[in-house]
Amino acid sequence: MDCHAQVAKELSEHDLCWKGDNVDTVLFKAAIRQLQIYLLRHGAEVIIRPRLFDGFALVHMTLSGTAEIEADGRKVRIATGRTALIAPKRQLRLWWQAGSEQLILKVPLALFEELSAQADTANLPSLFLLPEQLLSHWDTLIESLLRLVARAGHDNGNSAWIEHFERAAVHFLLSQLTPSVRAAPDAGNAAADASAESLVGAGKSQRLDTLEKYIKTRLSAPLALADLAHAAGVSVRTLNMLCHQYHGVAPMDLLRNIRLDAVRERLLVQPDAKITDTAFEFGFGHLGRFSAYYRERFSELPKHTRRCAR
Known part of the structure; x- marks a missing residue:
């Protein structure tokens, strides 16, 4: 009962259907600056029906067990190690397997709007499952945030780069929610390839100069290969060719x-x-x-x- 009340206070009022006798309830909270991180376990199998979120979205990461989330008619199953963004507009229902443990990141909608002039929070997907191939990037970023939490007095004199890490997490989510970034990196890029292949030395060098400037303004941001190709204005295949030709290494290197x-x-x-x-x-x-x-x-x-x- 105490944990239920605290979760309602921190996140949202909710109906909780307790489907077992095993009581092993734990709630941890850590606030960084604008973001808040929660570790939540009920112990028993539970069904949760929250009220709509007020001014925030949640990033739900299953640490153990399995969870199932249904938001506005779309349902996904989140196995251990998977991550989903939740921003329901009409209804939300969650089922957590007995013994499952969840890491939850609370992100203010205002931060989404601040970081992207194109981000209309009303158009955020109700439920978005992070692609499996991107999980290592996201896990590295969350690990960095948790290291900040673990450091005693982490906000002392380091507010600028702590804020940078927080914003990098939201930038990463936005990059995956943008249709042009979510598209398969090489799909539909035949024209871009042809254009890049026709460039002479100066044109290719200019693309790489643009890429390096892009990287240097985002030195701590979680950048994917597709982000680098988009910044250079070429396909992933062409970027790989240019980087090996001019630098002798792959783009991520x-x-x-x-x-x-x-x-x-x-x-x-x-x-x-x-x-x-x-x-x-x-x-x-x-x-x-x-x-x-x-x-x-x-x-x-x-x-x-x-x-x-x-």
Whole structure:
């Protein structure tokens, strides 16, 4: 009863049908800045019928077990590891398997509107299941947000880049909700390919210059391959060809290298900068992989770079 009341206060008033005797109810909450993260478990099998959300959407991530969500007539089953955006207009019903555990991100609709002049929140889909091939990008971003929550005094002196991480999460969702981005990367791009293939050296170089400028203004944003191709104005296949021709690496490797260069420049200019904070700021959510990438590119670890700069 206490948990029911608290969930209603935090998210939405709701009817709860308890379909078992196992009581193992847990609610954790962490607020970052504009976003809030909840971990919720009921223990028993439950059916939840919330009232319509007031000024926010939810991102529902199943950590264990299975959930089923029905919003405005559309129904999806969310197995462990899957993620869905929920923004119902008329009705919502959720079924959670006994013992399932859910991670829930609460996103203000005002943030969607702020980050995209084209985003009419009235047109947000009632229910959108994040494509499976994008889950690794989303998981990396959520892992970074959770690391911020876990750091004592995470908002102390770091408000600018904490806000950047929050906005990056919403940017990622918006990029998947935009029809031009959701389309298959190479579908219908024959004309773009033909145009790019006809470019001479200066034209190809200009496309890559545009791409690099795009990346440098989004150093911590979760960018997919389709985003890079869209920024360069070519198909994924053509972008891959251009990056190998001019840089000798694939597009996503180019993105990582530009970010590593930005980290190194920061450590050389500001040797007192914290390595962990700098890695997060420039889009590296996994510190172990970051150190390996850094050493591979510069033949030294970040701490050695900082030591030499002092």
